[in-house]
Structure formats: structure tokens, C-alpha cells
Amino acid sequence: MIVLTDDLLLNYTRCTRRAYLTVYGDRSQRTADKEFVLKLRREHQRLVQDHLTGQTVVTPDYAPGDWQAGAEQTELLMAQGVEQIHRGILYWDAPLSTLDSLTTTPQAITAVGRPTLLVKQTGSSRFGDWCYRPVNIKLGKRPKSEYKIVAAFQAILLAHVQIMPPTLAQLILRDGGTYWVDLAQWEGKVWEVILDCLTMLGAEEIPEVFISRQRCSLCPWYDHCHQEAAASQHLSLVPGVTPSRYSALQAVGITELAQLAQLDPQCLQPEVDRPIAAQMQQQALALVDDRALPTPEAMVRSQTFPPLAPIELYFDLEAEPDRNVDFLFGVLCVNHVKQTETFHGFFAEKPENEPLIWQQFLALLHRYPTAPIVHFSAYEVETIKRLTKRYRMSQHPLKTLLPRFIDVHDWLLKLAVLPVESYSLKSVAKWLGFTWRDEGLSGDQTVCLYEKWLEAGDQDALATIIRYNEDDCRATHKLRLWLTEWQRSLHNL
Ligand code: SF4
Structure with missing residues (x-):
């Protein structure tokens, strides 16, 4: 039997293979959820709690996974006319029997929808002169089409349960904003997705792997899929x-x-x-x-990578986008003449300290007024522009700061094609033989570590964040040296 849940449908809209693996995959090949995924889950729970604070809701009582019992409880609450039902279950056993002839699946299908809330409204249904609409609270900032598909799926199940199709579903997003989904507009699309999903599952043939960094990085099947992709x-x-x-x-x-x-x-x-x-x-x-291969641009002598300066500052930031704070400005000060390296980590012990560390960072730049500031990716310069605007520090005008920045990522793309799977700092520096002291740690995880620091003053978390940032600066330095040599070798050809 296939249990078609709204989560499964959501996964299907993101990656057909993921939906397949959720149903048929060998769970031992699935890795535990990453720390960052757990953080997102906690944030979602907080968002729901914040929304529910001060409101009266009733939650059906059922054993985890017992959808049928959950659905019976939910229907009882609906029949009683409860105003708001939290974590209700919409269940339709063999609801898609009409679809069986349209799909290749020989299996029975059960559909399960779990909206965050079912909210009572006027209208008629089999329960009386009231009916319900689905409400979903989502962590996203935009009303993505996948959210609307899920809402439309829940609406189909709700129509079956209350014998009255809802016309609107509600999405409550991260910033508390409400978005209304016109269900009539999404009905055709959601049936299309349901049919495609069931056909894929019915065919029992695993969809081809396709690794996409953005889509796959947080997926629990990533190791399994990557292994397969690498082998082939x-x-x-x-x-x-x-x-x-x-x-x-x-x-x-x-x-x-x-x-x-x-x-x-x-x-x-x-x-x-x-x-x-x-x-x-x-x-x-x-x-x-x-x-490594040279790009066509690399052979043009006018494309000159800036030569090494006697003193250079290697700069890397750690940020927590949800709190809109840059909490660590790391700078590795390298004196190429004296062969010395000193790391400075300006850390915001609480988000309100961002202006303080910003000033400390600027003071360091001021101590070396001609030193190039070397970084990897555009984020650092964007942040400098944003914070200059936010804190209006006229003694450090942008027009004197910006020309000092050298984005080595940008130069790398201009000058070389590397045998790597991605041009992230991790991947490139690894190819250069650089290793991070905390193997396997990622930028996402430093955000989780910062949360640990804020919540419990975890000193280990703090030390790990700073070490990670310092290693990012050192990796940037390694790449800078490699690019300098690379260009020299090309121009000597
Ligand atoms: S790792 Fe990527 S391809 Fe594999 S299931 Fe997950 S999202 Fe799909």
C-alpha cells in the first residue's frame, strides 16, 4: 500500500527520486538529519507556538503514526464544531481508487493530509452550518508553489471529509504575513502532480540521480546519491x-x-x-x-591577478541570516616579508554587539591602511556596503575601503578550470591539499553553534566557530598563493 502524505508530495515536487527513496529506499542508507535541518525544525516549532500563543486550539490525541485514529479524533472535533484544530489528520482510505486506472500502480493508496490548523468558518458541511479550511504555517518567506500544491492536496481530502470543498487555504509565513491560496486555481495542477507521483511510485523504477548542490545539500539521501553519481x-x-x-x-x-x-x-x-x-x-x-586548465581569459595578459603585497588581510565572515546579524569578523593578518601570521576574530557575544565588532574590525583595517583585503565570494563586500550604510561611520568611507578588496573566487573563475565538483572554498581548498581542523563542519553548522553559544554560553561551540573561521581565512590565503603561482606559470609559457 502506498501512503501518499503531504510531506511525500512536497518531496516529490522538489525531487522525484527523493519521493521514491522515501517509499522504497533502504533506510540504512539514509543519514541522520543534519544539525541545520534540526535547527530549521526547531524554528518551525517556535513559529507555530508563537502563532498559537493566546489562542484556543484543540489537538486530537492519537498514537504517533496511527493516522486512522488521528482522523477519527479529528472528525469528532470537527463534528463538535471546535474553532481551531491543531495537528488534525485528514485521511482518505483508498480515496484514489478512481485514479488506479490512470496510474500504473497496482497498490492500494491511502492519502493523509496534516495541515497545521483546521479553522472553522461559516458555510455548510456534513457537520452543520460550519465547515473548515486548512491553514499551514511555513518557515519560508515566500508563498512557494510547493506550499500551494500541498494546501490544494489537503483541500481535496478535506472536501471528502466534510463533503464540502473549501475555496481558500491560508498560508502563514515566517514574517507572520498571511497568504490566501485560491484552491480552484490549483486543483488541476495538484491532480497532475498526484498522478505523476503515483505513476512514478507505481512503476517502481528509481528516478535517475541528479546532484544539485542547492537541492541536495540538506537531503538525508545525499551520501547515497552522491556515491552512486560518483561511481558512474x-x-x-x-x-x-x-x-x-x-x-x-x-x-x-x-x-x-x-x-x-x-x-x-x-x-x-x-x-x-x-x-x-x-x-x-x-x-x-x-x-x-x-x-587545472587555463581559461581563455587567463592567457590575456591584461587579466593580471594582483601581485602579493608585503602585508595582506585575509577576511571571512560568519553570519546568522535569520537574526540578520554578522556575528564573527575573522581576519588573518599575513606579513609576507616577515613571514608572520596573526589571526583576529571579532566575535559578537550577543547579536546587539554587531556594531561593536564592526568598529573593532574597521580599526584593524585602519591599522594597515594600504593592505589588500582578500576574501572568497561576493558576500564580504556586500556586507561591508550594508554595514557602512547601517552604522554610518564616516571616518571609514567606502570609497577608500572598496578598492582594497580582492575576491579570489572571482579571480579563480577568471583564470582557471579545476578538476573539482564545485567552486566552493571547501572543494577548491581541498583540491589544493588544505584541511580544516574540524573536518566535515560547514558554514550552516556554525550558525547552529552560534545558537548553542547564545542559548547556553557553550565555550566549545565558540572555540569551534572561531577555529572554523580562521581555517576559512587560511584556506583563502592558500588559494591566493596558488593563483599567484598559477598566473606566473601561465605568463612564463
Ligand atoms: S540527494 Fe538529491 S538527488 Fe538524491 S534524493 Fe536527495 S534531493 Fe534527490
Whole structure:
């Protein structure tokens, strides 16, 4: 039997393979939820609690996973006309029997919906002159289409339970804003998604792996999928190969890394522009040969990577976007003449201290008024602009600061194609032989560690954050040295 829950449908809209693995996957191949996922879950619970504070809600009492009992309890509460039901269950056993003929699944299907709230409103239903609408509280900032699909799915189940289709569903988002979903608009789409999902599950054939950093990084099946992709040298592991470019490659019969390395960039037009196709080809070649390649721009002498200065500042930030705070400004001060390195970590012990550490950071920059400030990615410069505006410190004008910044990520993309799966600092520095002292830690996790520090003053968490940030600065330094050498070697050719 397939249990089609709203979570499963949500997963399906994000990745068909994930929905498949949720139903049929070997759970021992699933990794535990990452710390960051747990943090998001806690934040969601807090958001729901904040919304419910001061309101009267009734929660059906049922054993975890016993959807049928939960549904019976929910229906009892609906029949009593309870104003708000929290964590009610909408259940429809064999509801999609009409669909069985449309899907290839021979299995029975049960549908389960779990809106955050069922809210009573006037109207008629089998219970009397009232009916319910689904309300979902979501951590997102925007009313994403996947939220609307889930709301429309719950509406189908609710229509079955109360014998009255709701016309509107409500989304309450992170900032407390309310968004109304016009269910008539989403009905056709949600049936399409349900049918596709059931057909995929019924076919019992696992969808092809496609690693996308943004989509896969928090998925519990990532290790399993990545292993499979790596073993088959799947093209999704080649930077620049997006799902649409992958389809274009498949259409011309290119399915393997070695084939991509020999690609004639002309042959993907008009689906993929020639320069993009040429980049993918070079990227595949770098991976096949396991060596760095120069970009066409690298051979132009006017593209000169700034030479090493006697003293340089390597800069990296840690931020908590939800609190809108940059809580650590890390600077590794490197004196290339005296061969010394000193790390300064300006840490906000509480978010309100951001202006204080900002001043300390600026004072350090002021001590070395001509030293280049080397960083990886655009985020650091964007933050400098934002904080200059926020704290209006006229003694450190932007126009004198900005020319000192050197974004090594930007220069790396200009000058070299590396045999890496991604151009993140982690991936690139690892290829250069750099290792972080806290192997496996990520930027997301430092956000969780900051939360631990704020909640409990956890000294270990604090030490780990600072160590991680210092290593990021050191990795940036390593890349800076490599790029300097790389350019020298190219110009000596
Ligand atoms: S790791 Fe990526 S491809 Fe694999 S199931 Fe998760 S989201 Fe899908």
C-alpha cells in the first residue's frame, strides 16, 4: 500500500527520486538529519507556538503514526464544531481508487493530509452550518508553489471529509504575513502532480540521480546519491551542468564524462550557447585529466591577478541570516616579508554587539591602511556596503575601503578550470591539499553553534566557530598563493 502524505508530495515536487527513496529506499542508507535541518525544525516549532500563543486550539490525541485514529479524533472535533484544530489528520482510505486506472500502480493508496490548523468558518458541511479550511504555517518567506500544491492536496481530502470543498487555504509565513491560496486555481495542477507521483511510485523504477548542490545539500539521501553519481561519473557532478543543459547533452547522445570532454561546443546550439558549452567541455576535460586548465581569459595578459603585497588581510565572515546579524569578523593578518601570521576574530557575544565588532574590525583595517583585503565570494563586500550604510561611520568611507578588496573566487573563475565538483572554498581548498581542523563542519553548522553559544554560553561551540573561521581565512590565503603561482606559470609559457 502506498501512503501518499503531504510531506511525500512536497518531496516529490522538489525531487522525484527523493519521493521514491522515501517509499522504497533502504533506510540504512539514509543519514541522520543534519544539525541545520534540526535547527530549521526547531524554528518551525517556535513559529507555530508563537502563532498559537493566546489562542484556543484543540489537538486530537492519537498514537504517533496511527493516522486512522488521528482522523477519527479529528472528525469528532470537527463534528463538535471546535474553532481551531491543531495537528488534525485528514485521511482518505483508498480515496484514489478512481485514479488506479490512470496510474500504473497496482497498490492500494491511502492519502493523509496534516495541515497545521483546521479553522472553522461559516458555510455548510456534513457537520452543520460550519465547515473548515486548512491553514499551514511555513518557515519560508515566500508563498512557494510547493506550499500551494500541498494546501490544494489537503483541500481535496478535506472536501471528502466534510463533503464540502473549501475555496481558500491560508498560508502563514515566517514574517507572520498571511497568504490566501485560491484552491480552484490549483486543483488541476495538484491532480497532475498526484498522478505523476503515483505513476512514478507505481512503476517502481528509481528516478535517475541528479546532484544539485542547492537541492541536495540538506537531503538525508545525499551520501547515497552522491556515491552512486560518483561511481558512474554522472554529468550532474560537472560544475555548470544544470538539468536543462543535461537534457540538451542527452539529446545529442552525450551521457559520459569522457564524451563531454570531447564535446564540439557548436553541437548544443541553440539550446546551450557556445561559450557555455565550451566551458562545460573544458570542465569535463579538467576532471578527466585531473589537472587545472587555463581559461581563455587567463592567457590575456591584461587579466593580471594582483601581485602579493608585503602585508595582506585575509577576511571571512560568519553570519546568522535569520537574526540578520554578522556575528564573527575573522581576519588573518599575513606579513609576507616577515613571514608572520596573526589571526583576529571579532566575535559578537550577543547579536546587539554587531556594531561593536564592526568598529573593532574597521580599526584593524585602519591599522594597515594600504593592505589588500582578500576574501572568497561576493558576500564580504556586500556586507561591508550594508554595514557602512547601517552604522554610518564616516571616518571609514567606502570609497577608500572598496578598492582594497580582492575576491579570489572571482579571480579563480577568471583564470582557471579545476578538476573539482564545485567552486566552493571547501572543494577548491581541498583540491589544493588544505584541511580544516574540524573536518566535515560547514558554514550552516556554525550558525547552529552560534545558537548553542547564545542559548547556553557553550565555550566549545565558540572555540569551534572561531577555529572554523580562521581555517576559512587560511584556506583563502592558500588559494591566493596558488593563483599567484598559477598566473606566473601561465605568463612564463
Ligand atoms: S540527494 Fe538529491 S538527488 Fe538524491 S534524493 Fe536527495 S534531493 Fe534527490
